[in-house]
Amino acid sequence: MGIKRGVSLYSYQQTQFFKKMDWKDMIREVHDNLKTDGIEIIDEATIRDYPFPSEQFIYDFRNYMARYNMKAVTMDIYLDVHQFRDHVMNHREAAERLKSDIRLAAKLGFANVRPLCLVPIDVIEMALPTAEKYNVRMGKEIHAPLPIFKGNKEQPKSGMASALDFRMAEQILELADRTGSKHVGLIPDFGIFQHSPSQVAIDYAKRHAKNPEVIDWILENSRDYTLDEMPVILDEKFPGHGLDGGTIERMSLHEMSGNPEDLKKIIPYIVSMHGKFYQMTEIPGKPGQYEDKAIDYETPMRILRENGYEGYIDSEYEGQRDQQDMGYENLPDEVEEVRRHHEMLKRLSEG
Amino acid sequence: MFDQYLIRKDSLYNVVEDGKVTGFKFAVRIADYRGCFLSLHNGYYINCDGVEYPRELQRFEINGKPPRTFEEIKTCVWEHWNYDDEGWVYVTKEGGLAPGKHVIGLQQSILAQYGYMPWDEEWVKNPPVPGSGAGSGKTAAICQFELELQE
Numbered sequence: 082m083g084i085k086r087g088v089s090l091y092s093y094q095q096t097q098f099f100k101k102m103d104w105k106d107m108i109r110e111v112h113d114n115l116k117t118d119g120i121e122i123i124d125e126a127t128i129r130d131y132p133f134p135s136e137q138f139i140y141d142f143r144n145y146m147a148r149y150n151m152k153a154v155t156m157d158i159y160l161d162v163h164q165f166r167d168h169v170m171n172h173r174e175a176a177e178r179l180k181s182d183i184r185l186a187a188k189l190g191f192a193n194v195r196p197l198c199l200v201p202i203d204v205i206e207m208a209l210p211t212a213e214k215y216n217v218r219m220g221k222e223i224h225a226p227l228p229i230f231k232g233n234k235e236q237p238k239s240g241m242a243s244a245l246d247f248r249m250a251e252q253i254l255e256l257a258d259r260t261g262s263k264h265v266g267l268i269p270d271f272g273i274f275q276h277s278p279s280q281v282a283i284d285y286a287k288r289h290a291k292n293p294e295v296i297d298w299i300l301e302n303s304r305d306y307t308l309d310e311m312p313v314i315l316d317e318k319f320p321g322h323g324l325d326g327g328t329i330e331r332m333s334l335h336e337m338s339g340n341p342e343d344l345k346k347i348i349p350y351i352v353s354m355h356g357k358f359y360q361m362t363e364i365p366g367k368p369g370q371y372e373d374k375a376i377d378y379e380t381p382m383r384i385l386r387e388n389g390y391e392g393y394i395d396s397e398y399e400g401q402r403d404q405q406d407m408g409y410e411n412l413p414d415e416v417e418e419v420r421r422h423h424e425m426l427k428r429l430s431e432g
Numbered sequence: 433m434f435d436q437y438l439i440r441k442d443s444l445y446n447v448v449e450d451g452k453v454t455g456f457k458f459a460v461r462i463a464d465y466r467g468c469f470l471s472l473h474n475g476y477y478i479n480c481d482g483v484e485y486p487r488e489l490q491r492f493e494i495n496g497k498p499p500r501t502f503e504e505i506k507t508c509v510w511e512h513w514n515y516d517d518e519g520w521v522y523v524t525k526e527g528g529l530a531p532g533k534h535v536i537g538l539q540q541s542i543l544a545q546y547g548y549m550p551w552d553e554e555w556v557k558n559p560p561v562p563g564s565g566a567g568s569g570k571t572a573a574i575c576q577f578e579l580e581l582q583e
Contacts (some may be wrong), residue, residue, distance in 0.1 A: 094465040097516070098434060125466035126515045133510075162552055163543040164469045166506045166559075169552045199547025244549060289573065325565065325572060402465075402570070406435040 084385060084430040085393045087111070087119015087154050089355065090127055092398035092419050095405070095412065097126065102416075105145055110416060112149045115423045120146065121155045121353070121395040124182065128189075132181055143190050154393045155193040155220065155268065155353045158182040160200050175200065176207035179219075183208060187215035193352045195268045198222045198245055202252045205265060209256075212264040220268035220352030221253050225275060229343035237308045239326070250347060257350055266350040270397070271376055272357035273339030278332050279359035279375040281413075285403035286332055291323045296332055303333040341381040345388050353393045359400035360413075361421035370428065371421040382429040394430075396422045433463055433570040438538060440518065444579040446528035453528035455489075456480075458579065459518045463540045463571035467515040470494065470508040472543045477563030477574060478523060479537035485523045487562060493520040529581050536577045542569040 088111045096102045102110070104127050108120060128134050146153055160178065162170040170178075179196060186194045194217055196205060205219060212219050228234050231247040246252070250267055257265050278286075283300070287293040295315065306314055311333050315322055361371040372378070398418050404411055443459035462468065475487035491499035494513055499522045513519065541562035543555060551566075560567035563574070 091465060095434075098437070098461065100516070123466050125468065125512070129514060129516075131467065131512055131514075159466070159544075160547045161469060161472055161544050162548055163472055163545065163555060165509050166471050167556065169548070169556055197546045201548070244547075327572070402433040405433060405437065406573075406575075408436070 082391045084382070084390055084426075085119055086115070086117040086423055086426050086430070087121055087152070087353075087393040087395040088115065088117075088419060089121035089123070089155075089157070089395045089397045091121070091123050091157070092396050093415050094126065095401045096415050104142075108145060108149060108151060112151060114420060117423070118150060118152045119154045119393040119395055120151050121157065121393075123157045124185070125159065128185070132185060134185075139188050146190060152393075153189060153191040154395060155195050156182070156186040156189065156191040157195045158186075158197075160197060172201055172204050173207065175204045179204060179208040180211040183211050183215055183217045183219070186217050191217065193218045193220050193268075195220050195222055195352075198224045198227055198249055202249075202256060205253075206256060209260065209262055209265060213262065216264075218264050218266060218352045220266050221249065222355070223250055223267055223269040223273055223339065225270065225272040226338045227273065229269065229273070229339045229347060232340070239309050239312070242308065242330075254347070254350060266352040267347055268352050268355060269339065269344070269347070270355035270357050271378065271381065271394075272355070274337045274341060274377045274381050275334065275357070275375050276337050276377060277375050278334050279373070279400060279403075281360050281400045281403040282331055285406065286324075286328050288406065290328075291321075292319060295319050295322045295324060299329065299332040303335045306333075308333060337377065341377070341384050344381055344384050344390075348385070348388050348390050351390065351392055353395060356394045356396045356422065356426060358396070358398055358418075358422055359403070361418055361425065369424070371425050373422075373425075378425060378429055383432070386430065386432050394426060396426070398422065433465065434461060435571055435573060435575045437461065438463055438540065438571070438575055439536065439577045439579065441577075441579060442582060443520075444529070444534065444536075445582050447522055454526065455522060455524040456529045456581075457493075457520050457522045458536070459520055460538075460540065461518055462513060462515060462542070464542065464544060464569050465515070466544075467513050467517075468542050468544050470511040470513050471506055473502070473505050473513060474541035474543050474559050474567055475502040475562050476521060476541065477537070477539035478521070479574070480523070480529070481534055485525065489524040491522040491524075493522065531581050533578055533580050536579060537574045538577065539563055539565070539568050539574045540571065541567045543567050544569055
């Protein structure tokens with residue numbers, strides 16, 4: 082058994098955008114070159130005419146997966162509360178979208194769905210009977226800047242972190258324990274083990290900053306200020322710097338949001354995992370071995386291995402978007418990035 | 433995302449309706465890694481050669497249907513813009529564009545979200561006006577394109 086490897090087709094979003102590969106090409110890449118079987122999809126990227134695909138699409142997808150003996154691990158699902166435009170979707174309506182997605186996942190043969198970390202816990206609970214009925218597990222994502230457990234962490238008042246509930250994982254554990262259901266759990270994303278901004282994000286920020294020195298200043302001084310303090314000090318030191326809040330937040334990253342040790346307590350609840358990464362570079366002195374310099378994979382992978390995690394880690398390559406402001410010749414090769422990621426996943430799974 | 437690729441380079445045309453040149457059009461893709469419910473599409477910030485063309489002068493063609501205003505698009509709550517598909521943006525401008533090169537600044541507005549946000553009720557009453565960055569989805573920058581008018 083041991084840790085299993087998969088790929089979220091999210092990783093090939095740019096290749097799909099330019100119509101170099103379709104979902105069938107991607108599945109063959111995973112099968113033929115990565116020598117593994119786990120497939121994860123973004124519903125609104127892979128499913129033609131979501132949320133009402135044709136019967137032909139559903140049959141074609143299941144047939145193609147069967148042809149190569151692949152495993153439909155997780156379908157990533159969303160919550161767009163402005164769909165109806167004349168009102169904000171209420172929680173019962175949000176639960177209807179979740180239930181519809183669960184039924185769709187079941188039709189396509191997926192074992193799990195991944196609701197986002199911002200989906201309210203009562204919405205998850207309303208959909209639980211549907212998840213049970215269709216035997217699809219809901220794994221709520223633990224996405225940066227969320228911790229696994231809140232512990233002593235202060236919840237920031239600004240930026241993305243302010244909209245997230247740092248007790249999210251605890252709420253899920255409580256729901257699973259209270260109902261005794263195996264159909265609700267967690268999908269931790271390795272992005273919670275990112276400890277510094279990736280080089281591709283730094284380069285993008287500098288290309289678009291009025292004054293790239295401000296980016297350097299943030300990188301050098303981010304340890305000394307909280308997320309709430311940083312924009313204030315920047316306005317003082319560099320009036321008119323023009324950086325938006327999202328860029329400041331990304332460049333200020335200097336510690337992991339998740340503590341790898343906390344994985345031990347949630348392993349029984351993990352539905353699958355997202356292997357977020359931005360750029361795989363060769364480890365100096367180790368030809369053919371790769372790492373992402375911004376994310377700690379070694380520590381969490383060791384803890385998962387030692388504590389008997391036997392689920393999937395699905396690659397989720399995200400560095401491409403920071404390089405799409407340049408010409409074709411500068412676009413990264415998603416297929417190569419994911420191959421390098423799987424070199425690492427395979428090596429670290431074996432210990 | 434897809435900053436330099438949101439408009440297809442060879443897609444700028446004048447629009448002829450009932451024998452008159454009524455404006456121009458170009459082909460766009462979604463600035464995201466997923467498609468969206470069409471109702472979420474909230475128009476564009478468009479600046480062509482220094483002139484801004486607000487949402488009221490824009491129409492959007494997708495899914496094999498004639499170009500629709502963004503007031504109509506807003507009501508398409510069960511229709512989907514597939515990630516793979518190109519849409520056409522129509523801009524009303526009497527007489528269209530002159531032959532030659534044109535510089536277009538573009539920001540796409542799609543009210544896609546990952547859940548509930550503090551501004552939700554405000555956006556129902558007053559949807560963001562494209563250009564500020566609010567509601568711009570995954571590409572907040574105003575992206576610049578130099579395009580040659582096609583024959």
